[in-house]
Amino acid sequence: MSAATPHPADLSRDPDLLRDADGLNAPVADRRALLLRLAWSVIAEPGDGVAGRLAAALGVAGALEFVSTARERALPPSGADVSARELAAALERWRPRLGARLLRDAVRAARRARLTVLIPEGELWPSRLPDLGPHAPFALWVRGDAPALARLERSIAIVGARAATPYGEHVAGMLAGELAERGVCVVSGGAYGVDGVSHRAALGAGGPTIAFVAGGADRVYPAAHAHLFARIAERGAVVSEVPPGVAPTKWRFLQRNRLIAAVSGATVVVEAGRRSGSLNTAGHAAALGRPLGAVPGPVTSATSEGSHRLLREFDAMCITSCADALELLGEWDEAAAPSGERTRPETIRVLDALAPRAWRDADEIARRSGLSLAEVQAQLGLLELDGRVESDPEGWRLAR
Amino acid sequence: MSAATPHPADLSRDPDLLRDADGLNAPVADRRALLLRLAWSVIAEPGDGVAGRLAAALGVAGALEFVSTARERALPPSGADVSARELAAALERWRPRLGARLLRDAVRAARRARLTVLIPEGELWPSRLPDLGPHAPFALWVRGDAPALARLERSIAIVGARAATPYGEHVAGMLAGELAERGVCVVSGGAYGVDGVSHRAALGAGGPTIAFVAGGADRVYPAAHAHLFARIAERGAVVSEVPPGVAPTKWRFLQRNRLIAAVSGATVVVEAGRRSGSLNTAGHAAALGRPLGAVPGPVTSATSEGSHRLLREFDAMCITSCADALELLGEWDEAAAPSGERTRPETIRVLDALAPRAWRDADEIARRSGLSLAEVQAQLGLLELDGRVESDPEGWRLAR
Numbered sequence: 001m002s003a004a005t006p007h008p009a010d011l012s013r014d015p016d017l018l019r020d021a022d023g024l025n026a027p028v029a030d031r032r033a034l035l036l037r038l039a040w041s042v043i044a045e046p047g048d049g050v051a052g053r054l055a056a057a058l059g060v061a062g063a064l065e066f067v068s069t070a071r072e073r074a075l076p077p078s079g080a081d082v083s084a085r086e087l088a089a090a091l092e093r094w095r096p097r098l099g100a101r102l103l104r105d106a107v108r109a110a111r112r113a114r115l116t117v118l119i120p121e122g123e124l125w126p127s128r129l130p131d132l133g134p135h136a137p138f139a140l141w142v143r144g145d146a147p148a149l150a151r152l153e154r155s156i157a158i159v160g161a162r163a164a165t166p167y168g169e170h171v172a173g174m175l176a177g178e179l180a181e182r183g184v185c186v187v188s189g190g191a192y193g194v195d196g197v198s199h200r201a202a203l204g205a206g207g208p209t210i211a212f213v214a215g216g217a218d219r220v221y222p223a224a225h226a227h228l229f230a231r232i233a234e235r236g237a238v239v240s241e242v243p244p245g246v247a248p249t250k251w252r253f254l255q256r257n258r259l260i261a262a263v264s265g266a267t268v269v270v271e272a273g274r275r276s277g278s279l280n281t282a283g284h285a286a287a288l289g290r291p292l293g294a295v296p297g298p299v300t301s302a303t304s305e306g307s308h309r310l311l312r313e314f315d316a317m318c319i320t321s322c323a324d325a326l327e328l329l330g331e332w333d334e335a336a337a338p339s340g341e342r343t344r345p346e347t348i349r350v351l352d353a354l355a356p357r358a359w360r361d362a363d364e365i366a367r368r369s370g371l372s373l374a375e376v377q378a379q380l381g382l383l384e385l386d387g388r389v390e391s392d393p394e395g396w397r398l399a400r
Numbered sequence: 401m402s403a404a405t406p407h408p409a410d411l412s413r414d415p416d417l418l419r420d421a422d423g424l425n426a427p428v429a430d431r432r433a434l435l436l437r438l439a440w441s442v443i444a445e446p447g448d449g450v451a452g453r454l455a456a457a458l459g460v461a462g463a464l465e466f467v468s469t470a471r472e473r474a475l476p477p478s479g480a481d482v483s484a485r486e487l488a489a490a491l492e493r494w495r496p497r498l499g500a501r502l503l504r505d506a507v508r509a510a511r512r513a514r515l516t517v518l519i520p521e522g523e524l525w526p527s528r529l530p531d532l533g534p535h536a537p538f539a540l541w542v543r544g545d546a547p548a549l550a551r552l553e554r555s556i557a558i559v560g561a562r563a564a565t566p567y568g569e570h571v572a573g574m575l576a577g578e579l580a581e582r583g584v585c586v587v588s589g590g591a592y593g594v595d596g597v598s599h600r601a602a603l604g605a606g607g608p609t610i611a612f613v614a615g616g617a618d619r620v621y622p623a624a625h626a627h628l629f630a631r632i633a634e635r636g637a638v639v640s641e642v643p644p645g646v647a648p649t650k651w652r653f654l655q656r657n658r659l660i661a662a663v664s665g666a667t668v669v670v671e672a673g674r675r676s677g678s679l680n681t682a683g684h685a686a687a688l689g690r691p692l693g694a695v696p697g698p699v700t701s702a703t704s705e706g707s708h709r710l711l712r713e714f715d716a717m718c719i720t721s722c723a724d725a726l727e728l729l730g731e732w733d734e735a736a737a738p739s740g741e742r743t744r745p746e747t748i749r750v751l752d753a754l755a756p757r758a759w760r761d762a763d764e765i766a767r768r769s770g771l772s773l774a775e776v777q778a779q780l781g782l783l784e785l786d787g788r789v790e791s792d793p794e795g796w797r798l799a800r
């Protein structure tokens with residue numbers, strides 16, 4: 001490191017930087033804590049576990065000081081779960097980003113783009129992010145209505161294929177719209193296909209929606225979504241863990257996926273081919289223990305292969321309706337027919353017309369319940385499937 | 401009971417009946433045992449648990465003797481798990497069918513229709529039927545090639561909507577044809593829609609297929625399937641537990657479903673509306689602990705609602721291919737791509753190119769494995785989903 005580079009641990013005492021930081025829209029009392037975290041946000045790529053583990057062991061300030069003074073073959077500090085080899089590789093990739101220039105540029109760009117910056121020590125930090133452990137972001141850069149992030153408490157990520165079929169777009173729109181109507185915040189990635197449709201449907205239903213993007217929050221990718229991103233920023237937020245101006249790369253897309261999975265109460269994959277990035281989001285959701293759902297489709301559609309794999313091998317819930325998606329959050333939508341069957345009034349009436357010992361035939365049950373014979377037979381079939389009634393040539397009764 | 405009615409326990413000593421029984425095509429050494437079971441097959445409706453429990457306690461002969469001599473308010477025999485009320489109701493429904501006439505008619509009709517009759521004491525009795533306990537049939541009446549029933553050892557039931565969509569018919573045909581090509585016996589119910597397509601595809605692939613029907617095996621229902629039933633009987637069998645000539649009723653359809661679930665190694669539901677009879681078959685399969693699969697479809701299709709319910713609430717396996725269906729039997733089709741992914745050569749090559757500690761980037765893994773970068777990235781995504789590799793800004797390595 002050349003002597004011309006200012007000591008990174010001094011960044012937070014740099015008067016220019018502190019003044020710039022004052023101009024930032026950040027719900028944080030401690031400007032020094034803010035700048036230290038923004039410095040790490042500039043230095044480390046998303047999901048850099050070595051940075052996270054160093055910061056966990058030494059604190060954000062201590063880690064930055066250690067890194068700025070470390071010689072080339074430095075030993076890992078005691079107490080940090082980092083090997084010498086990991087540290088050497090990390091120092092090599094961090095070195096070009098140390099110093100004040102990149103941080104100052106990021107802060108000024110954030111001011112220009114009117115971004116809000118969030119850190120764990122301040123307000124509005126999403127409550128589920130700490131589950132990422134050493135892979136949690138150091139800061140979030142937010143375009144739009146930062147308080148909308150509080151809505152993540154009751155949120156569902158809807159993700160899927162960029163090259164969605166009309167079927168996938170229809171289902172994504174249906175789910176996102178109905179969830180938004182019920183006040184659930186729809187999270188997605190702002191991409192073409194399922195992502196875009198989900199954001200639009202949520203906006204259309206008057207709900208908040210939040211896009212987590214792989215590049216800087218001031219960038220628009222894909223460019224054709226400029227208007228969509230502007231609308232999302234009006235009603236919700238466009239969020240990134242990388243500083244403004246940073247380009248979206250393949251790695252950053254994969255890491256952005258982990259953020260979507262982490263901040264959302266549940267993740268639903270609508271359409272996913274065998275190589276869809278949304279399978280990566282699903283993998284993160286599963287690894288974090290977040291409820292995971294997948295929307296089935298025709299088995300003849302390559303765009304549903306990934307969804308079916310999630311159903312078959314990863315125990316994803318089969319999602320066919322808004323009510324199913326709400327169940328992922330542990331909520332039951334009594335008004336919705338398909339999944340509310342357990343509590344449908346017809347079911348209750350048929351159960352009421354049954355006895356625990358006496359066998360009753362379908363005609364008698366229809367008479368007692370006041371339902372049609374066809375309805376009674378349908379309900380009895382479902383109840384038998386549930387093991388709640390048993391049948392015999394004499395008829396039906398409640399299961400013992 | 402009038403004195404004119406011969407004592408049912410004497411049936412098996414009736415010389416006319418014994419002569420008729422000799423003319424039956426039955427792989428059974430003991431004609432008396434055969435006639436006793438055929439008598440019960442005539443007397444009791446399918447799945448009559450009271451008859452089954454009486455026979456379990458007293459033997460088939462003893463149960464028939466008890467019933468033929470029982471007074472109206474007879475107490476249940478000690479040791480039989482039958483209540484007085486159940487017995488009274490059962491005697492009332494059995495009484496009209498006691499005596500020799502109906503049995504003689506059934507035996508003669510079976511001879512005329514060249515049916516083969518099977519009982520547990522003889523050859524070819526399906527090995528899984530005893531799992532039905534007191535609900536197991538007393539006999540099976542078989543049209544066609546009775547030895548084909550040995551093929552039930554490796555069989556899959558494919559059932560679904562009568563009013564199948566072109567999608568459902570396509571998938572049923574694909575599954576049944578490919579399973580038959582691999583020597584799996586396709587079991588179904590001979591109905592319109594999914595059943596018929598499954599039988600036809602199995603026949604088309606040169607495989608055996610077995611139809612379990614709700615009426616007598618000599619009857620054709622639906623009538624338009626006369627030619628199909630004839631072809632099934634040539635290459636496989638049409639099987640019923642009710643005597644020839646008996647009409648299919650709603651009750652007998654439901655009980656026929658339990659037979660399909662019981663004899664098959666696994667059950668796959670292709671398309672099922674909310675009220676489909678195939679949900680009943682699925683319920684029996686689940687109750688018997690048989691592996692259960694369901695083929696997903698568009699969530700916008702009412703004809704897939706039942707299948708999705710099986711996936712969501714009954715833990716059915718998501719079936720998208722023949723390979724998935726074979727997995728239900730505990731078999732793995734290495735040649736099939738979709739589900740053989742775990743053992744695909746590309747996967748093995750990517751794993752071989754990874755190290756347990758050193759991080760390697762995708763380019764290096766592509767170089768080491770000799771695979772394209774795109775293929776490597778796809779495999780890494782899937783392996784990460786499986787928790788077998790982990791990633792970091794430095795690249796990938798085997799999970800610890």
